[in-house]
Amino acid sequence: MRKQWKKLLVIAILLIVIVGFFIPVPYYITKPGSAEELEPLVRVSGHTSKSKGSLSLVTIAMAEANIYTYGLAKLLPYHELEKESDVRLDHETNEEYNVRQMYMMNESKNNAIQVAYKAAGQDVKIKYDGIYVMSVLDDVPAAKYLHAGDLITKIDGKAFKSSNEFISYVKGKKQGDKVNVQFVHNKKKQQAGIELTKIDKKGTTGIGITLVDDEKIETSPKVEIDSEKIGGPSAGLMFSLEIYSRFQKEDLTAGKKIAGTGTISPDGEVGRIGGIDQKVVAADKEGATIFFAPNDEITKATKKDNPGIKSNYQEAKETAKEIDTKMKIIPVKTFQDAVEYLEKLQK
Structure with a gap:
């Protein structure tokens, strides 16, 4: 009977230790x-x-911290703890964080x-290549089609010379209008009809993405x-x-x-x-x-x-x-x- 209790105790301790590795804490x-x-x-x-x-x-x-590595980091030299909120932007997912790092x-x-x-x-030249998607709002129609890291090349068959031109074109439309978006996802060309929506409290019409210009360098x-x-x-x-x-x-x-x-x-x-x-x-x-x-x-x-x-x-x-x-x-x-x-x- 005692041996069984000892085995159960050892198993319980091991389970607690193992589970500890998977308990996340809001730190990196x-x-x-x-x-x-x-x-x-x-x-x-x-x-x-x-x-x-x-x-x-x-x-x-x-790396993301767990309860053990969190304690260890406090003891080891040149190990720093950073709050998730200091590393990632507001509402930024891990995928979007990684995309932002790759873009930078x-x-x-x-x-x-x-x-x-x-x-x-x-010789070096800069070529504008399209709109690079940094993040997509969760509750917009575009979320069904676009992802962080996608490259938007055309809207309604039109190519743009800058993200400012792209934004101006979309702002000229109304909530509920659909635009045909041509984009590249995982190196594959795709297109989708995406309904425009309000993207802020001011009632601004848009697709619901954060974006930056994607530029390529041509060299010889x-x-x-x-x-x-x-x-x-x-x-x-x-x-x-x-x-x-x-x-x-x-x-x-x-x-x-x-x-x-x-x-x-x-x-x-x-x-x-x-x-x-x-x-x-x-x-x-x-x-x-x-x-x-x-x-x-x-x-x-x-x-x-x-x-x-x-x-x-x-x-x-x-x-x-x-x-x-x-x-x-x-x-x-x-x-x-x-x-x-x-x-x-x-x-």
Whole structure:
């Protein structure tokens, strides 16, 4: 009898432990990820890498928390807990969050290509490709047909040159009108007659989607970036440096292992990113000797709203000191700042 009770107790404890892994808490856990070398991810037709060193982007690992990992994250260094509401937008599903991350990565790649090709004196053009669907309201007729990540190419047989033209066309119609929407879903062309509806309290007529312009970059020579497993915009700077390096006669890395982070705008400005401390830890773990950090300006207004805020560069320097790394932290405000630093390495 006692043996049976012991078995039942052990089984009950195991069940409680197992169930604990599946009890969600409204938090995400982020921690240092890895440094991914860009050489195998970037292909420029007719231009192979000359680097004996490497240029790497740096990732942050993120996962939904459960009751065990939540407690563990409070104990481990450089593990952060973020509320779901701080990660996802209001009413944003996991699918829509992932689509938004992929869109930001695609926009980052496009900006990186523009910056690198212009700096290298190569041909680059921007082509408007259609309307990229970021999210769809749950209670609208369009929800039967459209999904986050779809590409709308035409409305009533008309192609548009910008999302503003698209919005103006739809606003000119009335609630209950139907429009024929041609779109691409999972790489397949489709079309549907979608009834327009009121999309806000003001009575605005629309399809019921949030959208952005989808742009494609046309280059000569052709460039391809494999980033299917990476989301977000923070690899922009490093992508631009890797692409630019393919057009240089000398090894831009001077044989060194270089990592970094930062968004990139079409004019080459490097922008602030989140989790800079975790990225410094990840880069050091992978053996990087140089780390580019955005040297973003903290305005008085920003400081007032968030008194403890620091620039990415300042936080990166402090983290490097904490982990006692020999990795050099280099501040950059622009793409050109990074290029000039790398050119000095070759002298």
